[in-house]
Amino acid sequence: MNSRLFRSLGYIARTRRADAHTTQIRRFSCETKHLYAHEHRNPIPKFSPAQLPSIKLQDAQIEINWETNVQSKFHSIWLRDHCRCPQCFHPITKQRLVNTFQLPPGIKPVSAQASPQGLEVTWFSADSHKSVYPWTWLQQNSYDPKFDVGQDHDKKSLWGSSIQKNPPTVEYNEVMSNDEKGLYKWLSNVHEHGFSFVSGVPATPEATEELSQRIGFIRETQYGQFWDFTSDLAKGDTAYTTLALGAHTDNTYFTDPCGLQLFHLLSHTEGTGGETLLVDGFYVASLIKERHPKAYALLSNTPIPAHAAGEPTSIYCPSPSSGYPVLGHDIAAGKLTTVRWNNDDRSVMKHIHPDVVEEWYDAISTWYKYLTSPECEYWVQLNPGTAVVIDNHRVLHGRSAFNGKRRMCGAYIGIDEYHSKLATLREKFNPNAYATTSEHIINGRSIWHPSL
Ligand SMILES: [Zn+2]
Structure with a gap:
């Protein structure tokens, strides 16, 4: 908090x-x-190499005048610390070499000038150390003010029940092909919509496991590594029964809930039912933010403890034990990042402030009302041959009750594995998103890559 x-x-x-x-x-x-609230960000300034920005040295700051009335200010210590010359930054390992703590206090530039390569700064030091910062990098990382550097590949599309007309889908053969284009399409679907189907998957655990491993390491949990199960209560969890499951995210009882969940219905015999339910938690949150701001605040601020304790050999609870709110935010970016919700796994609400008890129950009732509303629910009957992967930090899943015998298989993949794979695929297929020149690309990666 x-x-x-x-x-x-x-x-x-x-x-x-x-x-x-x-x-x-x-x-x-x-x-x-x-x-x-979404932090206000200024539009990214216009910039052309033909007209370089003007530079002004101030006390302990350098001001870049991008265009009339649009300036960025950078502190000298900040710039010096971010020097990416080979003495200050290892071009292969992409790790800092400069000793931040040996930089002189009150460090100042001797001079600073604009060149087509970027902002060139010469520092007061025995060796007149020189740093060059590309213009695009300075715009992307400007903190005074921040610019809106959102890129096309970063967009998220929120959805309600109408997604059923055209749900995001890729072909198994595409995903498994060597060139990784299909894999990029698959993970881009997940990034944009929070889930994606894969059709044409052989209805075997082996093929499904291979599909999962396309993204990254399978995350092993108390349910095993790759799971392949029937409704036999083999594990002390309702997932292993024939009961209906309301929309929830998995692993609310973990400090770090799994990022992606992939599942594939391999067979359903001697019975019916068991439709899959998907709900876009970000869409539901957006509706509540607009229509019930007080409920949104409570869902964002009230931590919820949780547990998984159906097995005699384990008791899982998150750390800290007071848990996490339903809606988790990147406070610095002012963005919703994580939905955590499983009312069945909720533990005792002993940390709740007495003044907000009733309001908080109202807030989760509002949340539940939207989660279960026809405008938000997407019901789909899965069949052998179609796997689905969902972003467990955004999309909630559930199922209707069923009878007969179902065999389901699937896997968890950590959120960091998924993000890392997607980032490398973007680097491969979308190099223009990381605008730097080829001399900055060392060992296949730009030293000015936006993740560094
Ligand atoms: Zn340097």
Whole structure:
């Protein structure tokens, strides 16, 4: 939890007079609304090598004038620390070499000038150390102000039930082909929509396991590595029964819930039912943010403890044990990043602040109402031959009850494995997104890559 929020919660705790209650809740929700509002970002400045920006040296800062009334300011210490010359940054390992703590206090440039290669800075030092920073890199990393550097490949499409008309799908043969284009398409689908089907998969555990490994290491858990199971309660979890399961995310009881979940129905005999339910948690969150801002704030700020304790040999709880809120945010970027929700696995809400108990139950009821609304639910009957991979940090899944015998297989893949694979595929198929010149590409990767 972020410190401002923490302070505001403390403030609530100190002023628990009944008459102050409503005001405090309002203060609380306004403040959090502000925190989670999309941070205002300026459009990225126009820039052409034909007209280089002008540079102004200030006290401990360098000001770059991109165009009239659009400037970025960078602190000298920040720039010096981010020098990427071969003495300061290892071009192969992409690790910092400069000793940040040996830079002189109050470090200043001797001179700074604009060149087609970028901002060139010469520093006061025995060796007149020189740094060059590409313009695009300075724009992407400008912090005063921040620019809107969102790229096409980064867009997310929120969806409701109408996704059923055209759900994202790729072909198994495409995904398995050596050139990795199909794999890129598959993971780009997952990035944009939070899930994607793969059709034409041989209905065997072997082929499904191979498909999973296309993305990265399979994550081993108490359910095994690659799982292949029937409704026999082999593990103490409702997933191993024939009961209906409401929309939930998996592993709310882990500190780090699995990133992707892949599953494939291999057979269903002697019975019917067992439709799969998918719900876009980001879409539901967007509706609640707009229509019920107070509920949104509570869903974002109230940590929920959880447990997996159906097996005598293990008890899983997240760390910290007070758990995580339903809606997790990247506070610095002002973005929703993670949905965690499984009401069945929720533990005792003993950390909840007494002033918000009823409001929080109202907030999760609102959440539940949207999760189960026809505008948000996407029901689909899976069949042998079609696997589905879902982003477990965004899309909730469930199923209707069934009878007969189902055989299901699948795997978990960590969120970092998935992000890493997608990032390398973008680098391969979308090199223009990382605009730097070829001399910056060392060992296949630019030293100015935006992830570094
Ligand atoms: Zn250097």
